[in-house]
Amino acid sequence: MDKGSLLIRGGTVITATGRSEADVLMRNGLIEAVGPDIGDGFGAVDRIIDATGHWVMPGGIDTHTHLAHPIGRLGVMTADDFYTGTVAGAFGGVTTIVDFGLQEQGGTLDAAREHRLGVIDPDAVIDFGFHLIVTDVNEEVLAEMGDLIRSGFPSFKVYMTYGDKKIGDDDLILLLEMAGEHGGLIYAHCENDCAVTHLIERHLAEGKTGPAYHATSRPPAVEAEATNRAIMLAELAGAPICIAHVTSSGAAQHVADARARGVTVVAETCPQYLVLDSSVYDLGAGCEVAKFVCSPPMREQSHVAALWEALADGSIQQVSSDHAPFRFEGQKTGGCDNFTQIPNGLPGIETRLPIVFTEGVVSGRLTPERFVELTATAPARIFGLTSKGRIEPGADADVIVVDPEREVDITASVLHSDVDYSPYEGMTLNGFPTWTISRGEVIVDEGALTAKRGRGQLVDRAPIDPVTFL
Ligand code: DUC
Ligand code: ZN
Numbered sequence: 001m002d003k004g005s006l007l008i009r010g011g012t013v014i015t016a017t018g019r020s021e022a023d024v025l026m027r028n029g030l031i032e033a034v035g036p037d038i039g040d041g042f043g044a045v046d047r048i049i050d051a052t053g054h055w056v057m058p059g060g061i062d063t064h065t066h067l068a069h070p071i072g073r074l075g076v077m078t079a080d081d082f083y084t085g086t087v088a089g090a091f092g093g094v095t096t097i098v099d100f101g102l103q104e105q106g107g108t109l110d111a112a113r114e115h116r117l118g119v120i121d122p123d124a125v126i127d128f129g130f131h132l133i134v135t136d137v138n139e140e141v142l143a144e145m146g147d148l149i150r151s152g153f154p155s156f157k158v159y160m161t162y163g164d165k166k167i168g169d170d171d172l173i174l175l176l177e178m179a180g181e182h183g184g185l186i187y188a189h190c191e192n193d194c195a196v197t198h199l200i201e202r203h204l205a206e207g208k209t210g211p212a213y214h215a216t217s218r219p220p221a222v223e224a225e226a227t228n229r230a231i232m233l234a235e236l237a238g239a240p241i242c243i244a245h246v247t248s249s250g251a252a253q254h255v256a257d258a259r260a261r262g263v264t265v266v267a268e269t270c271p272q273y274l275v276l277d278s279s280v281y282d283l284g285a286g287c288e289v290a291k292f293v294c295s296p297p298m299r300e301q302s303h304v305a306a307l308w309e310a311l312a313d314g315s316i317q318q319v320s321s322d323h324a325p326f327r328f329e330g331q332k333t334g335g336c337d338n339f340t341q342i343p344n345g346l347p348g349i350e351t352r353l354p355i356v357f358t359e360g361v362v363s364g365r366l367t368p369e370r371f372v373e374l375t376a377t378a379p380a381r382i383f384g385l386t387s388k389g390r391i392e393p394g395a396d397a398d399v400i401v402v403d404p405e406r407e408v409d410i411t412a413s414v415l416h417s418d419v420d421y422s423p424y425e426g427m428t429l430n431g432f433p434t435w436t437i438s439r440g441e442v443i444v445d446e447g448a449l450t451a452k453r454g455r456g457q458l459v460d461r462a463p464i465d466p467v468t469f470l
């Protein structure tokens with residue numbers, strides 16, 4: 001079937017490896033040609049976009065989103081469904097997400113896969129995959145993993161804390177061994193559960209119950225210890241591992257040290273840890289602080305600086321959003337008097353690219369090429385999205401066209417998530433796309449949504465290659 005053609009003319013094409021003044025021709029959902037002055041030789045096109053003065057980059061890939069998902073120990077449902085969440089993503093330049101499918105206690109991973117597909121497919125406006133969250137490890141689950149990996153579901157999320165979603169070290173070793181054997185990847189939320197539980201109990205016993213105490217109940221050592229343990233277990237098992245949301249210099253150093261000694265470990269951080277710090281947990285700010293409750297929490301400035309260094313020097317390989325949106329009124333406010341009752345997470349799918357663009361590229365910390373690598377090319381490589389994250393002939397035509405000079409003042413009302421606040425209110429951000437293009441179709445057209453609900457497709461993902469994914 002002819003799915004049409006589109007020529008993006010006159011922009012600066014930026015990829016992870018370089019930049020050039022070039023046109024990009026897309027046909028039938030794929031990139032057909034990239035080069036200067038593409039014209040008559042390729043025949044007529046359905047539409048031409050004049051990208052003069054714009055940067056043409058691979059669409060963002062966000063491999064850490066929680067849409068319509070019961071989060072953490074409390075199991076509160078996130079506020080975005082797969083329509084509002086992916087619409088927000090499209091406006092923020094995201095053309096693919098990798099979300100999560102949760103294994104029920106006593107259930108199989110295959111049942112989790114089937115169920116989740118049924119939830120996502122009718123609603124998503126951009127392409128999608130999902131990691132399977134393993135919460136209950138047994139013989140049957142271990143036996144399923146090989147087939148799942150070979151059928152396009154190569155990554156498995158584990159929580160080292162979070163109530164009944166937590167798995168212990170004994171199970172983590174088994175999962176790592178099985179993943180390593182079959183080309184899978186374990187993706188780990190690393191916090192020491194015993195320490196978190198102990199510190200929460202101590203805070204409550206001392207009457208430290210307000211939202212600001214969330215942060216002191218999960219200090220950096222809690223994260224660094226679990227990160228090191230997960231890496232060491234992966235090393236023992238000879239398996240690759242991806243560390244979710246690194247927030248602290250200690251955890252980042254464990255990743256860097258392990259990579260230097262040849263361990264197949266990669267890591268992500270998230271925008272909130274790059275532009276916010278522990279000052280958001282001001283004891284005097286009352287319940288407003290609940291807006292910033294996420295796990296791990298934001299850290300002091302020395303950690304923020306260490307994360308930027310790790311992004312620039314390559315010891316952290318990607319930036320995902322960990323989009324876990326909760327409304328302030330009615331969801332976050334449920335824990336104004338007891339921080340353990342605040343659902344953990346921040347909205348961020350729409351602001352991820354603009355934050356990294358503004359604070360990374362515009363501020364001179366990252367090259368434009370590194371921006372593309374961190375937000376699209378590396379996530380595709382790490383999580384097996386072989387058709388995405390590149391602008392080259394044969395790749396999926398997932399492209400954003402950005403006017404690097406255009407600024408947007410952030411308020412909740414200019415964003416598209418189904419939440420009543422943004423953690424970034426008051427910031428001015430560059431890097432929002434003028435056009436977002438998914439498989440050759442313009443889905444955001446100069447501020448207007450042109451995508452149909454449910455047009456997004458499941459992405460076939462390849463097994464992990466532990467050599468190239470580094
Ligand atoms: N941390 C959060 O704050 N929210 C989503 C899940 C997580 O690990
Ligand atoms: Zn997590």
Ligand code: ZN
Nearest residue numbers: 064066322324
């Ligand atoms: Zn998460």
